[in-house]
Every structure is written in structure tokens, then in C-alpha cells.
Amino acid sequence: MRVAVIGAGSWGTTVAAIASQNGPTTLWARRGDVAAEVNEQHTNETYLPEAPLPAELRATAELDEAVHDADVVVMAVPSHGFRDVLAEAAPHIRPWVPVVSLSKGLEQGSGKRMSQVVNDLLPEHPAGVLTGPNLAKEIMAGQPAASVVAMADDRIADGLQPVFAAPAFRVYTNLDIVGCEVAGALKNVMAIAAGMAFGMGFGDNTKATLMTRGLAELTRLGVAMGGDPLTFSGLAGMGDLVATCMSSHSRNHRVGLELGRGRSVEEIVSEMNMVAEGVKTSRVVCELARSLGVEMPIAEQVDAVCHQGVSAQDALLALMTRPSRSEIHGIRP
């Protein structure tokens, strides 16, 4: 099975490195110098510093060269560039070849999931995702971890499992593409909320409570969109959320932490010199939730802090003074 990985960021490069141990793998990098470095130095210092790459991994800056003989196409470009890159690659992809997305995000404007974008452009190709608690650096270091490959057809999911597996990287299967994509795209909003609690000086208990009730919100929304609630308690949901909320490397968690300390989102974002995905996503999530009639009080408060000048203190107070009811309200489909 020949694999093409499109996008040489930290996670794309990591997945390509794994796949290259299981079969011939080509990594597409937008920049020619990055492709040359992968081929000649077996490193990608810009996006994955201090990680030696396998000598078997080939790279190219030509999209057609990367995909023309691939039996699996793995899309590792960010959500905002996903459609354009795939449209450019599409004419060169062989029939029936499955397309697996690694991108966690929704398309701006359309609000579409990445597998829906694949369906738009390559309707006759099986589309799915590989997702889970996957901090690239830890996986490259060979630390034990697991992920889930979601495809609508379980025979294809089973066939892809060995492509992505490594001795310390277990790959489970799941048939629920919607749930897996929604969980991955939206967890960053909850990472901001958990970070806020930490920044306000609260402990593990408050953080665990916010993560759990945050996941319940994501689950409600995911179920309303057609997902399976059990997906959200798996690697794509709980796993990814917990890893993000525990990691000091998470940009979203750090933004939340600074918000909790009373700083403004403008200050924080200008200082970090990059936008944390969850800041933008909080607005999209609230719009989606309203259109589907789903209550998402935590996401609403993150949106209020990020976009309406509400303080973290007031946001938390608003959360605590709501009436409580059944824990699984709105979750059972």
C-alpha cells in the first residue's frame, strides 16, 4: 500500500514517518527546501525540530508526484487551506483511493467538516479521519499512545489500521466519522475553559468538572449533528480533550490560563504572536449550537470572554448559577 501524506507540518510529518515504516510513503511539503531537507538530511527542523526521520521517507514539493500512485491519501493541511490543496491534487488521485484527514477544524464560512470537503471534491472516494490524543513530539519520541481511524466502511477502516500503526502507537477503528470530527474540531473551546479555571487559581477538581461538563456539551452538539455519544468518551473525544487540557504546550490552554489571570484576549493573542484555534472556534460553535437548538453554556461563556469583553470571573459565576438537572440531558440520541 503506497501512502501520500499531504502537508509537512509537525503532525503530517509524524504520521508520514510512521507510515514509511509500513510501506512506501511520500510526504508533500509546500516548500521545496523542506522537501529537500527531508530527503537529504532526514529531518524537518522547521516543523518537527530534533526528530530524526526514517531514511525510507521520501518527500516532494510536487503534488501530482506525491499522489499519482498513492493507494491512500492523507490530508495534513490546516482546515483553512484544505479545500484548495485537495482540489489541486484531485485530478491526479487514482479512482477509489481513500482520503484520510488529519485536520482538526471546520471550514470557515461553510462550517463543513473536512470529510465533507473531501466528499464535495472526490465524491466517489471513501473519506475518513485519523484523530485522538496525538501530541506530535511525544509520538515521535516513541512514547506509547493510541489513535482512532474513523471510516464509514469498517472493511476500509480495518485495512487502514496497519498503515498507521507503530510498535508504541495503537490504532483503533470507529465507524462514527461525524463524532470523531466534531470532537476534534471543538475540544479547543473546552481547553480554554479549563485553562481559565486554572488561571483563576482553582484546582484539579474544578478543572476535571469543567472538562467533564464541557465534554457533555460537545456530545450534545455532536449527537444533534448525527454523531454517536460513545465516540465522545473515546480517544477522539475524552482522550484528545484530556491530553490538550493537561498539556502545558497547548496554545488554547495557555490562552485560557492568561484569561483566567484577568488579561484581555487582545493582549494575549498579540503577545503569543499566533491565534489559538479555540478563540475562533468558540464563535462558530455557539452559532452551530443555536441553529441546532443545543444548550452549550460553557462554550457560550468562552465566547463571551473571548469576544464580548466579559471577565473570566463573571463567566464562571454565570455558569455556577444555572439550574442543574439530569447529567445526561440531551445526550442520549
Add this chain to the structure above:
Amino acid sequence: MRVAVIGAGSWGTTVAAIASQNGPTTLWARRGDVAAEVNEQHTNETYLPEAPLPAELRATAELDEAVHDADVVVMAVPSHGFRDVLAEAAPHIRPWVPVVSLSKGLEQGSGKRMSQVVNDLLPEHPAGVLTGPNLAKEIMAGQPAASVVAMADDRIADGLQPVFAAPAFRVYTNLDIVGCEVAGALKNVMAIAAGMAFGMGFGDNTKATLMTRGLAELTRLGVAMGGDPLTFSGLAGMGDLVATCMSSHSRNHRVGLELGRGRSVEEIVSEMNMVAEGVKTSRVVCELARSLGVEMPIAEQVDAVCHQGVSAQDALLALMTRPSRSEIHGIRP
């Protein structure tokens, strides 16, 4: 509504302090000096140091005095003393009064859940649990948190909600007593596993993966015992597990950490001068799982490390070399 809380440990005292703000509450302490201290100094330095208690909270060392006019009996004694204390109190409890357990554990020998022990002794009384991510110190400090009260009858659960609620302590309801009790009793085994990974030098990713797959195991067992899988993604399951695995105060997590560093369980336990619940529970869980035909690979490895002299390294290797399959295998009831 008059409340009796039986047991003046850290969590019993905390719940009694909360309840005393909602109605007349009596705390039973086994030791007369502790009861006197609560009444006179409004503190319980032995079990809940540095936490001023409300002046309204009354305490007694007489069981009959505590329960004779109670409309709710809250059992806060550890699982090994639960049956004896309740048997002693039973003749003094008024008819129909609900009994709510705070104890996280199974009865040794019988393997019964605490609500089953209540059913044995007081069959005509509604039995349930209050459970969730509840580190007593953080709740007493007024940090925001949430919990779940599980009763088979939702009218009784709704009625009990305001008894346990506080401005920063939200109480949700759940009808799944089995799931809530199994999750609380067994999560310590997974806290040991997560601690082991940390002790071996692995990061947030590995830890999040173990917590997620650990919860999947608990869910499989809980479902086989009659629980609802969604309970396990709520406060009693994920919430409690995440709080325990993040907290540096958790004894079980600490035991795991030292095991991961290569020390023996005997060394660790003798040094801590107390037994971490999860060490014992890992054996009970594996017996339960075998009798119900449920696969629990992580619990088995914790048991192997704690009771069969297997090293943490070998245990992890055994986990990573199993075949992977569907993520929700065995979870859907």
C-alpha cells in the same frame, strides 16, 4: 428536611457542612472528642484540617441521636465498616427515609456495591449515591465543582438535589446507580496505571490515552453489571477519574508513580504507611471481569504489577502488543 451524616472523615464532614447550610444537619463521629470539637470549636482538625465549619452543624457520637429524626441518612463510612455501622443505625431510622452512600468501594468478600448493602439491611428504603470529582479540601475552600446524586427514582433524586447543593457546588441527577457506584469504586485502578506511565517518564499523551482506554474498560465492566455507558462519561466516571489522575494528592496515583519508577509495591506501601485502595481493588476487578467474561487488559496489568511481581515496563509492553480493534467494542449494551 433533616439530614444525618454518618461518618466524620474528610468527605463526610464536607458534605455535612454543605447540608447544614440547607437545613438542620447532624454529623455522627465515632470518636466523642471529634464530635465535641465540631460542636465547640467548629473544626475537625484530625480529618479536615484548616477548614472552619459552619456553627449550625451539630455533631454527636451517638448513632441513634444522629438518625432518629433524620429525613435523609448519608453514609460516609469506608466500605469495610459500612455494613456494621448501618446495621447498628438501622433500628433507629424512620420508615421510607432515603439512604445516600458517599463510600467508593465494594464490600470485601461479597463484592457488593454499597447501595446493595443498604438494600440488604433496609429493603424498604430508597438507596442511592452522591459521587463525582470531589476532593474535599477544594470543595471546602469553595472552589467550583459538581457532583451527581444517583437514585432509581428521579423524584427522590430531584428532592435530594437541594440538600447537597451549594453556591459553588452543583448537583446533577442520574438514574443509573450501578454505573455511578462501579465507576467510583474502580477508578483507582486506572489512577495507578496513569501514575505508572508518568513514573516511567511518559507525557500527557500517554497518560490521556491510558485514562481513556482505562475508562473504556470500566465502562465495559459497568455495562456487563447493568450500568449505562453514558454514566461513565459523566461526573462519576470521567470526572472522578480525571480529577484523581491529575491530583498530586491522590494516593493511588502516587503508588503508580513509584511503581513506574521501578520500586516494588511492598516498599511503596510500607513507606506510605497506608494502603492505596486501588492496589486491593485491582485484584477484585480482575475477578469480577473474569466471572463476567469482560476483557480488562489495563486492570490485569495493574494487578500483575501489584500482586505478581511483574515490572511496570513489562506490563506496558504487554499492553502495547495486543491487537487493536473497534474502539467501542463491548461498550454498547
